[in-house]
Amino acid sequence: MSSPEQSSPSAVIGVLTISDRASAGEYADRGGPAILEYLNDVMATPFETVHRITPDDLSTIKEVLLEMAEIDQCCLIITTGGTGPSPRDVTPEATEAVCEKMMPGFGELMRQVSLKKVPTAILSRQVAGIRGKTLIVNLPGQPKAIRECLDAVFPAIPYCIELMEGPYLETNPEFITAFRPAKK
Amino acid sequence: MSSPEQSSPSAVIGVLTISDRASAGEYADRGGPAILEYLNDVMATPFETVHRITPDDLSTIKEVLLEMAEIDQCCLIITTGGTGPSPRDVTPEATEAVCEKMMPGFGELMRQVSLKKVPTAILSRQVAGIRGKTLIVNLPGQPKAIRECLDAVFPAIPYCIELMEGPYLETNPEFITAFRPAKK
């Protein structure tokens, strides 16, 4: 928890870097810091973060996602890495395995946005889903793609977490505007 | 069956409102009537409708979908409600559970169309699939979204049902034009 000084009930957001090389220290994790920087930019509500790094191993990823969801009580976990077609890429499979509900719109929109930049965006198998009161969103590994994917989906995340009965999150309108439909 | 006077073999279309509150009478069902009104506008072929309301309960929804498919012999069932990320939202799970084949293009297109209106369109987990000779299509709960989603997918529905060996449906070109590829 990087910001234990927040008031309760505070929002806890998990960031999970999934990479054999970053996990072994052979390679600096760039995806995790890019997500943390993004969160610091866009979040107006105080929040704590939990940042972990795992290798591209199915059972380890599942275990860490479950710990972040159930012990750390993250309302949101953002992963980076492991979404491609390489033999070791198993992040979407691990995510589906721990989720009770899948949210196909997230992956569809992120691939659409990335497709405007590179035709290989279709190789990203990223998914999003819900485990209990935790929304899990996969992002690609490339730091450049992280901001463009989050810019696309983050406006829907605070309302999603509200519908999931999680904390009420507000965003910094200088960066993005969280959308909430008008009350009926 | 609201229109028992139709000629045989008539098309039976099911409308299923899925909502705890509408089911308990705490809330007027607005989605179901919006779908019925839409069908009356667009269908040129005579048809009967079966309209039911269920709570957001997985096994009840599955049971009602099966009854509408197998006993009422609906060629099409359109559901409204229960597609979001709330803990009680289980319409897509119930739909998948009774379907033999999924039709991913329906959900993709409806989310794309809704995304032009609201960034929270990605929260709708709506799916479509086939159970025997019944096409089941989930729509969101908001009456406003119903017409825009149906306008997007309905042009493909008559040909879909024809390929599924169901009744030949014609639409009112004043509203939408059912598309059928030229015969090879």
Next chain:
Amino acid sequence: MSSPEQSSPSAVIGVLTISDRASAGEYADRGGPAILEYLNDVMATPFETVHRITPDDLSTIKEVLLEMAEIDQCCLIITTGGTGPSPRDVTPEATEAVCEKMMPGFGELMRQVSLKKVPTAILSRQVAGIRGKTLIVNLPGQPKAIRECLDAVFPAIPYCIELMEGPYLETNPEFITAFRPAKK
């Protein structure tokens, strides 16, 4: 193997026509030849092809896909046919059954591209996935749709196969440009 004269390690590409009528000889296979013609146009790397025709039978399709993946060692299998909503259409189910990983971006993009032509594009349930070192991509049955779908996804295929540790494929820039991100 239509071109056994290639140098080793050569790329083997499988083409699988899935059609009851083409398989029974009642109907000329037009999808398979359209894919072969496309490959001859776009591939700059020497390659061999394996072309097979099967009926729309789930277990037969699975068996043939496994033979093409494991015995013929295809790095890529392109199927045509069997992706619609007809009772006999089971190509996506057979593909999912033999794949370890699904690649949702392929189907999404191909449906998007086809939607610009016909509203019934949403009826195509085509998927793509990975079995070991084989990428399997479903295409619709209509020869016209084959070229437009391949034009959309082929630029990403050589990099996909490279990430899957398969052969290094190059394309003919007169037709399409295979995209590979700059090395980090």
